Amino acid sequence: MTALPTQVLVPGGSASTLVAAASGGDTCTAGDGVFLEVNNGNAGARTLTLATPGTVEGLPISDRQVTIPPGERWKIPIPARLYAGSDGQCAITYTPDAASVTVGAFKVI
Template identity: 40%
Template sequence: MAILNAQKVVIGGLQPTYAAAAGGGDQAPVGEKLLLIVRNGDATSKTVTLATPGTVGDLAVADAVQAIPASGTAMFALKASAFRDPVTGRAAITYSAVTSVTVAVVQLP
């Protein structure tokens, strides 16, 4: 599992650096104005899952799951209230497959 670092978007813009998605999943910081960007450069759809470790009462909150079509891109708001793992303090991200999948975390100003 790789730990992704946030890249700050400045007023003049940012061309984020993307990393290959890790086969065992990735971890990302959580907080206000943080976005996870996932690009699928493969010819087949991929599914991205963000674990939601919280509960409401005694009911588990469903994980955030997004299918990304071939050559598609998805973005996730990395809200601490939804995705902060109580042990690591980060979001846990997994992928159905990682072939041609790249990821970046950006922090908006």
């Protein structure tokens, strides 16, 4: 998995960059004000699976799946309470593959 750097968006505005999604998946730091921006440049839908390592009353929380239609650009919140593993990271995978998908992790301050 490739670690996505968190790009901080400041009140006066910031440049932002999306990178090619890694075929083996990506990780990003989860937290308040953090979100993923995902651009699906593929002709078919792509589904992101966000690992949810937590439990509620001993029961595992199902991983979140978000389907991005072809040609669309979405923003997905990544709060730590849902997505942070023991290392503070959110694990992201792409199906059927990461072809023509670009992604970036951002934090609004």
